[in-house]
Amino acid sequence: MRSVFQYVRPASLEEAIQWLAANASETVVFAGGTDLMPAMRKGEISCSYVLDISRLDELKVIGLENDRLVIGAGVTYTDIVENDVIREQAPTIAAAARCVGSEQIRNVGTLGGNVGNASPAADSIPALMVHNATVEIVRTGVIQTRPLAEIILGPYHTSLMPGDLITKFYLEPLPAPYRTVYQRIGRRRAMAISRINLAAAVLIDSQGAISDFRMCIGSMTPQPYRASSVETMLVGKTPNRTIIVDAARLASQDMIKRSGVRSSTEYKKPAAEGLIIRSLCELFAVDMGEDEKQCEP
Structure with missing residues (x-):
């Protein structure tokens, strides 16, 4: 009713x-x-x-502030896709925004709403977590800032209390020479909820080794998570076929540890490994070769 x-x-x-x-x-x-x-x-x-709160201009800010990228909670996905600052400083956020729903949904759907809803399949959350996003929350006039990872507790469950209002997101900019990628698997290429999604960023040093690597995976576990074991494994390495496959296997093992063996595991484990391999191939500019099928999820 x-x-x-x-x-x-x-x-x-x-x-x-x-x-x-x-x-x-x-x-x-x-x-x-x-x-x-x-x-x-x-x-x-x-x-x-x-x-x-959809028409409050205070929630629609986009800009750089004290070496942080600030995005208001009321910024829509269309705003994100069309904004030059976001495309330059956080291309992963722009790529994730392009994957959200239809044009009509992108025109009205907001970043704050996506986080507040806390769907495990949310497109924006893995991208935000790669940028070490923090969330500004106002309650009865008191402003507090918390890491995004502390907000999302589980499927459609957050640590927000009645009266809390998300107002802004603060992100670490990842402009070039960082490389970034956002990939997802859905039932269809468009207008479909992500079955698995992934955001990643890498910085390669002058010797060709990985000096910084970040990866967040969504839809595979109750809440999106930073693949810290994979991040640790890859830093200092030179990208090649072997470490990409090893990273994908380690990430899928972590997924099972976090969520347990479920009816969907038989599908999600190989699909996730394939998605990770495909994403890291793109990110590291590694050609897996014609005979290597692992790049396809």
Whole structure:
């Protein structure tokens, strides 16, 4: 059964914060509505108030601040794809944004909404985690900043409390000479939820060795995770076929340790290994050769 609610549109961020301070337990926040509205139609969410923050300019900032890339929680995926600063400083974020839904969804869906929904298949979260993203949260006028990894606790479950409002994301820029990649597997190439997704970044030193490597995998475990064992293994190595395959196998082993053996493991393990190999082939500019089929998921 659909709930009856009152629609509230604050004129400013301060007004939104004040509203939440007084009505947090009865209010849901509307940013783009791409996840919220279907859930409300199904009767999965009920509330007394819907607080529409979609038109607040304070949540739409994009820029560099103290060597960090700042992206407002109300920035849409279309904004991300079209922004030159993001494409230069965080190309992985732009690549992930291009994979989200349809053009209509990208026009209204927001970065803050995607994180707040905490879907394990969210396209933006692995890319954000590769940039060591931190999240600015406001509650009753108090501003706090926390690592994104501390926000996502599990499928559709976060550490956010009633009254918390995500306002900004702070990212470590990864411009050239960093190389980045974002890849995903879905039932279709477009308009499909990710079955497995992956974001990665690498910096190669003057000797051809890996000096910095970051990889985050989503949809394979209850929440996206940085593949720290793979990152440690690859730093200092020179990219080649052998270490790419070894990295993929290590990552799939970590996946099973984190999520256990499930009915989907038989599919996801080889698919994940193939996706990782394909992604690292692209990232490291390593040609696996015509006879090597591991690059295909």
